[in-house]
Amino acid sequence: MAWPKTSTRKYVITLAKIVRQIDALSAVIQAVSKATGCKVYSDEVLEKFKKPCFFVSASSRMTPYTDNVVEKELTIALTYFPRDNEKNEITYLGIVDLIQRLFQSGVQVGDRYLHVESVEDDRTGEEQDILQVTIVIPFLEQVEKPAGGNVEIMGEVELNIHTISNKQRRTAEDEKWNSKIDSGTI
Structure with missing residues (x-):
């Protein structure tokens, strides 16, 4: 029976269709710039940059997953420089909250939606007055x-x-x- x-x-x-890391970075830059109204510099400008602003840098890792798929991880560091009169906890937490809301589940990159694994913040600088937010985006894609x-x-x-x-x-x-x-x- x-x-x-x-x-x-x-x-x-x-x-998964191929995602160019520069497209993911551009999507993050556009979202941050639009939400904050701040300039996002991709190159380090040592002088005469207008505050408030962000500087962005990225690093990546790629690991073969199968013969046809690779696992990638894009780590984006956003460094926030507030106006001189806004160097306080309220400003920093406001920026952290905003970025966490922007990327709480992921980011749209072309026709793909990439999930965000984590959003972490830290302070840097001699006076701990520079905010750095790190966004980790893991994803799989087809091998070319x-x-x-x-x-x-x-x-x-x-x-x-x-x-x-x-x-x-x-x-x-x-x-x-x-x-x-x-x-x-x-």
């Missing part, structure tokens, strides 16, 4: 295969998953997988 089928689910797997390389691309895979009742014995017929993954779903 076969188990009665209680539901059938079809899964479509879409590999070289054109004309010796890499074989999978054409199509079918996968059906049947959920069965556990009240009766399982038979081989109940263990079916069928779904479709092809260039149209990737």
